[in-house]
Amino acid sequence: MTPAETEPGQTAGDVGEFALIERLRAKVPAAGPGVILGIGDDTAVLSVDGPVLATCDIQVEGIHFDRAVCGAEDIGWRALAANLSDIAAMGGTPRFVLISLAVPAEAPLALLDGIYAGIAELGSAYDVVVVGGNVSGTPGPLTIDITLLGTAGRVVPRSGAHPGDGIWITGTAGKAAAGLYLLRHPALRVPARDSLVAAYRRPIPRVRVGQMLAGLAAVTAMIDTSDGTGSDLLHLADASGVGSVLMLEQVPLAEGLRETVQAAGRDPAAWALGGGEDYELLFTAGPAFDPTAGEFMRATGIALTRVGDVRPVREGNWLLGPRGERTPLTPVGWDHFRR
C-alpha cells in the first residue's frame, strides 16, 4: 500500500505493521552524510569521526503529550526537541535518529503522519537523518521513544563546575509551563500568549548556542533545563560536587509569564524554577567568560543571564530571594510517577 492509497479516517490497525513502517519512513529524511546504510537493514551503518554522543527520550501520551493541546506535528517536534536539547547540552552536533513507536491499533494514520512530519520539520533544521526504528502495537497509550546520535569536538559535561564559576542560562525560564497552562485555559488573556504557547508546542533546542559555548574554554559545565531550572542546577551541582547560590530575581522570565503565573494563582518561582521542558541551557563558566558574554549575545542573538554562583560543596545549594533571604534549593521539577 502506498500513502496515496490510504483513505481518510484509517487507523494503524487498518494497514498493519509493515505497511505502516513503509508509510512512515517515506516521511522523514533518510539519507545524508555519514549514512552508509539507513532504514531497512537489521541495523543502520554509520560513519562518524570523533566521539559519538547518544541519548534517548521516551514520551507517553497522557504524560508527556496531550492531543487536546498539541497538534500531531507538535507532538513529533517536541519528542525530537527533547533529544536535540540533550545533544545541545554537551555542545554536540545532532546527526542520526532512531524512532521506536508503540501504537494503539485505533491510532489514526493522520496522527502518525503528523508526528513524523513534525519530526522531519525540526530535524531538517539540523540536517538530522532518520536511520532506523521500529513499530509495535500496544494496548496502552501511544508511546514514542527517540534515540539521537551525535558527534562532538569538545564535550561539556555536567561535572566540570568549580567554586567561583558563574551560573548562566540562555533565554528565559518557565515559558513552556506557562504555555501549557494557557493551552488548558484558552479564555485567559495575557500578553505574548502566542509566544508562550509556541514555547510549549515548538520548543527550539539551543543546538548552535551549545556548540559555540563548548568552543569556549571558560565554559566548565552544561545541562539543559528539561526538568526545570532549579532541578537541573541541582543535577549539575551534584555531578560537579559543588554547591550553588541561585538568585531568583535574576532568573529571566518570558514576556507574559508573570501575568500568567498571577492568573494561575501560582508562585512565580514555581514555573521559573520548576517548569520543565524549556530546553534552555544552564551552564557554568569561569570569570574569563563574563566580559565576553555581551559579544556572545550579539553574535548569536540569544540572551545569556548570569543567575548565580558556584560555591564549595560544603555550603550546599541555596535560593536567594528578592530581599536577600536564603532558602534551600530543592527539586521541584518533573517526576513522572509522583505528579
Place this chain on the structure above:
Amino acid sequence: MTPAETEPGQTAGDVGEFALIERLRAKVPAAGPGVILGIGDDTAVLSVDGPVLATCDIQVEGIHFDRAVCGAEDIGWRALAANLSDIAAMGGTPRFVLISLAVPAEAPLALLDGIYAGIAELGSAYDVVVVGGNVSGTPGPLTIDITLLGTAGRVVPRSGAHPGDGIWITGTAGKAAAGLYLLRHPALRVPARDSLVAAYRRPIPRVRVGQMLAGLAAVTAMIDTSDGTGSDLLHLADASGVGSVLMLEQVPLAEGLRETVQAAGRDPAAWALGGGEDYELLFTAGPAFDPTAGEFMRATGIALTRVGDVRPVREGNWLLGPRGERTPLTPVGWDHFRR
C-alpha cells in the same frame, strides 16, 4: 533511597522516577572500553573506531512478553537478545546499550530489578555496557525500548544476494514458537521440552557466528530470523532484488519440534517458516562457501544448513514441498497489529 532500603512488595510508584533510575543503573555494567561518559550526563559520550551500527527494538507487555510464561530476567534477556541479534546479522560487535522504559506505577520493583538483571546477564556475555536510558510512567503496559550500538569491520547487508548463491541458516527453525506453545500448555509432554522452552525464554543471538561469517568474502547477505524464516527470507530477497527457492524439507527443526507441532494440531511449516524470535541467522553465500561449511561448523559448533537457492528476481519466491510441489512463499510471520 538505596536499594537496600527497599521493602518487599514495593512498586515503581512508591519510589519515584529518580530513585528508580538510580536503582536500575546500579544493576547493569556501566563502564568499559570506549565509554568516555556513561549514564548520568545529558548524553553518553563514546569512543568508536570504524563504522557504527545502530538498532532499536521496542517490546510491549502483552504483545512481546507475558509475565505468565516468562520470569523477569527472561523478559530483560529477550529484549536485549532481539537487539544483539540485529548486530549479529550485520556481522558486528555489540557495544553500547540505551534502555528506555515506560513503567506502570503499580509495576513491582522486583520485576524491574529482574529485567535489568536479565539484561546484565546476557549483556555481560558480550561485554556490552549500558550507557544511557530513561524511565517514564505510563497508564499502559510495561514497555521496554532498547537501542544497541555496535562496531564492525566488514558489514554484511541484506541486499547482497546474487542468483546462484545458496541460502543457509544457522541452528534450527521454529523452536521459540514451539517453546512458547509449551509454556502455554504445561501438561504437554514432548521430547526436549526444556530446551524448546529455553529457546523461547533465553534465546542465544548468533553474535560470534555472525562475525565469523562476515569475515568470509563468499557470504553475500545476512538477516536474523526474528520474524520467521520465511518472512525473513522474503525481506532479504526483496532488499537484494532477487528471487528464491526455499526447500521446506531442508529447514532443520529442533528436537521435539515435530511432536509439539503435531500435539498443537498445526502444520509443521507454520512454525518452521513463520515462527519468529528464533534469532538464528539466515544468509546467502556463493558456491565457494559450500566446501568450507563443514569446517566452519566444526570450528564454531554451530550447525549450518543449506535450505535453498537464490534465483533471478523474475522467478519470484517459492517454497518447494516434500514431493517437489511449488507454492508461493508468502509472509507468515509477525504483525503486531494483525495477530
